Amino acid sequence: MKDVELVIKSNKKVSKDIYLMRLEGDTSEVKNCGEFINITLPNHYLRRPISVCDYGTDHIDILFKILGHGTKDMSEFEVGKKLKCLIGLGNGYNIKTDIKPVLIAGGIGIAPFLSVIKKYNSLGIKPTLVYGARTKDDLVVLDEMKEMADIHMCTDDGSYGIKGNVVDLIKQENINVEYYYACGPYRMLEAVAKAFNEGEVSLEARMGCGFGACMGCSIKTTNGPKRVCKEGPVFKGKEVLW
Numbered sequence: 675m676k677d678v679e680l681v682i683k684s685n686k687k688v689s690k691d692i693y694l695m696r697l698e699g700d701t702s703e704v705k706n707c708g709e710f711i712n713i714t715l716p717n718h719y720l721r722r723p724i725s726v727c728d729y730g731t732d733h734i735d736i737l738f739k740i741l742g743h744g745t746k747d748m749s750e751f752e753v754g755k756k757l758k759c760l761i762g763l764g765n766g767y768n769i770k771t772d773i774k775p776v777l778i779a780g781g782i783g784i785a786p787f788l789s790v791i792k793k794y795n796s797l798g799i800k801p802t803l804v805y806g807a808r809t810k811d812d813l814v815v816l817d818e819m820k821e822m823a824d825i826h827m828c829t830d831d832g833s834y835g836i837k838g839n840v841v842d843l844i845k846q847e848n849i850n851v852e853y854y855y856a857c858g859p860y861r862m863l864e865a866v867a868k869a870f871n872e873g874e875v876s877l878e879a880r881m882g883c884g885f886g887a888c889m890g891c892s893i894k895t896t897n898g899p900k901r902v903c904k905e906g907p908v909f910k911g912k913e914v915l916w
Contacts, residue, residue, distance in 0.1 A: 675762050675885055676703040682755045683733065685748075689814035691740040692782065693749050696733055701761060704729045707789040708766030708855075708876055708908050711736065712884035714758040718744050721760065723881050723903070725785040725857070728792065734761065737785040737814070763884055764907050767874055769793055773853045776873075777803045777823070778840050778866055780858020781812050786876060790855060791822045800824060804843055806862070810834035841869050856911070867911030875914065876907045 680697035688694045704711075704726060711734060712721040722744045728735040740746050751757075767790060775794065777787045784805060794801045803823040807813045810833040815825065827835035828843040836843055840862060844851060854873030856866045863875040879891035879902040886904030893900060894915040900906065 675760060676700075677758070677760055678703075679756050680734065680759050682751055682753055682757065684753060685751055687749070688737075688816070690811040691749075692814050693738055693740075694727070694816070695736050695738070695748070695751070697736070697757065697759070698733045700732070701729055701734045702731045703762030704734060705762065706766030707769065707793055708786045708857075709762065709764050710884075710903075710907060712760040712763060712881070713748075715744050715747060718747070720882065721884060722748070723763075723884055725876070725907075726789065727785045728788045735788070737782065737788075737816075739782045760884055764903060765905065767855050767876070767908050769797075770853065771797055771799075774799055775801045776844070776849060776851045776854045777801055778844075778854050778856040778858070778862075779803065779805045780840060780856075780862040781807045782814075783856075783858030783862075783876070784814060786857055787855070788816055788819060791819060795822050802826070802849060804828075804840050804849065806830075806835075806838075806840040806843065806858075839865070841865050844869075854911070863911070863914075864916040867914065867916065870911070873911045874908050875911045877902050877909065877914070878907070879903070 680699040683696040683698045685695045724736045727737040803825045806828045808830045851870045857876040882888035882890040891902040895913045
């Protein structure tokens with residue numbers, strides 16, 4: 675974990691109420707796909723935990739959706755603004771070199787998968803991305819993803835792709851799920867964990883501190899209580915007591 679000051683390099687709207695922000699500075703503490711950062715926002719008491727979408731030693735990209743006053747303020751931040759951030763938080767996905775993974779995303783849960791896709795591409799593996807949302811306006815596939823993954827999409831209302839959820843899509847298109855990585859709404863993660871044997875889920879939780887001190891984000895697992903911010907946000911799907 676490291677406390678740093680990062681500068682906004684860009685802040686672009688990429689879909690309905692969804693923004694892609696690049697922060698520049700010393701980001702060398704970010705080591706793994708699936709970590710998150712905790713951003714201090716002016717005039718807000720608690721920091722905002724946001725998944726890392728992509729990263730390098732001098733930048734972090736974050737994808738966020740306007741869901742409240744904090745993210746609404748973030749959408750209006752201008753290039754050049756400085757933000758205090760805790761980085762290098764949480765445990766990310768376990769990258770395996772002997773599989774072709776299936777990435778399962780719901781809504782804004784697409785965020786951590788750009789870095790996962792890039793990591794697997796660097797290993798010579800083109801992963802499968804299964805992506806679902808309520809409507810087509812809630813889908814956001816970044817341009818660079820399109821050539822790097824085999825993408826299958828669905829919506830609850832049928833406005834894009836097949837009508838149904840991600841489990842429906844996987845079964846309908848006979849996608850072989852040897853090992854999955856999932857990120858999205860809680861009920862989607864529960865359905866995925868119960869439908870498929872081996873894989874990892876990235877959970878969200880309200881966080882006070884973001885680094886394990888307050889215990890406010892604890893969940894129940896087969897191995898006792900664990901903190902989403904410290905032992906997570908990534909857990910084995912079968913480990914979580916849904």
